[in-house]
């Protein structure tokens with residue numbers, strides 16, 4: 001077979017792997033009851049989508065909350081992760097190895113241990129049950145990730161380019177905005193996209209720290225599923241995967257250096 | 267403008283001996299001064315001190331009738347061209363050369379005209395829309411020179427000005443007609 005054919009085949013396989021799990025969700029969201037042996041539902045209905053998109057369903061409100069939390073977490077992670085990553089990537093200092101090890105801790109520790117420890121701490125600080133508390137909790141897995149990505153970016157950064165900008169008349173803030181930021185932007189964007197996704201997909205942390213009062217999409221999704229409303233859960237799940245899908249396509253188009261359309265056409 | 271270094275001294279942290287010790291130097295207005303020395307002798311270090319990217323442990327740096335000590339690099343009116351071109355990769359050639367002019371808030375038409383004239387002086391006319399990676403090594407070096415020259419600084423510091431600049435363009439008017447005091451290494 002020619003290389004072209006192989007590439008087409010690989011593209012189709014990847015697309016199938018992506019789309020297949022979505023098929024039952026899509027069917028559920030439009031089904032009016034769907035019993036086991038049936039390959040397809042006997043009856044179709046739009047009531048799951050109507051409920052999901054109405055005020056009554058709480059999904060739209062939850063979507064806004066989940067977005068707010070993910071964006072705030074990402075912004076805070078960038079605010080701390082850029083200077084921290086810069087220090088780690090550019091300079092050698094005592095204790096650097098220890099810090100790098102600690103940064104990996106949330107990835108190594110079992111999630112449930114992390115959640116229990118955090119819950120205890122946040123309870124004492126009066127942060128349990130608040131959106132702010134949930135954002136701070138999301139920073140625990142997100143910030144190390146952002147910091148490590150930025151450390152890698154700055155490890156390949158030549159600070160003389162900043163000295164050059166200063167010599168041409170740019171103050172420190174101007175230099176950051178017009179030289180440093182554009183140069184690190186691709187790396188920062190990658191870190192931010194994944195930070196967003198990590199926050200977006202948190203379930204356990206949100207449940208524990210939010211104390212049931214901060215209802216993000218995965219929590220709402222789970223409560224509908226637990227209540228046996230697979231149709232509404234299917235609709236929410238489809239909404240829930242949208243950002244991930246969008247980011248995947250965006251990243252793919254950046255990696256291959258082609259537009260969205262070119263990615264969709266294998 | 268007259269440049270004067272008085273008893274300049276610098277030791278890099280951690281390094282035992284001072285890299286620069288008791289350096290005195292006078293460069294008159296409009297003159298060209300060359301710093302010669304073997305690799306690692308401290309030529310780049312002296313320029314970084316004058317440009318303000320390093321602070322001396324002792325001594326004074328005077329340009330005209332003022333001391334440069336305590337002034338940040340962007341307030342010294344000293345343009346330094348580094349050993350490597352260090353072009354800003356996210357800007358075009360014209361964007362690079364116009365960088366300092368934009369910071370001064372000049373009208374865009376004026377900036378475009380100055381950039382155009384400067385590009386012609388360093389034999390890069392017509393390449394303004396190129397990205398740095400689309401230029402040859404020597405072209406990049408001349409672009410870095412143009413980016414500093416266009417600002418008409420009081421003092422122009424050129425670190426290894428002949429690296430990557432071919433013999434023909436080394437004799438180009440840009441290098442011989444600038445009115446500033448120049449230090450080259």
Ligand SMILES: Nc1ncnc2c1ncn2[C@@H]1O[C@H](COP(=O)(O)OP(=O)(O)OP(=O)(O)O)[C@@H](O)[C@H]1O
Nearest residue numbers: 278279281285303304305306307308309310311312
């Ligand atoms: N950041 C630094 N920390 C410690 N030592 C340094 C640092 N930068 C330079 N040095 C040392 O200071 C000395 C002078 O360096 P400098 O770059 O000024 O030399 P140079 O004369 O420009 O050399 P070349 O001709 O190779 O460019 C060298 O021995 C160098 O190893």
Ligand SMILES: [Mg+2]
Nearest residue numbers: 309310349425
């Ligand atoms: Mg040098």
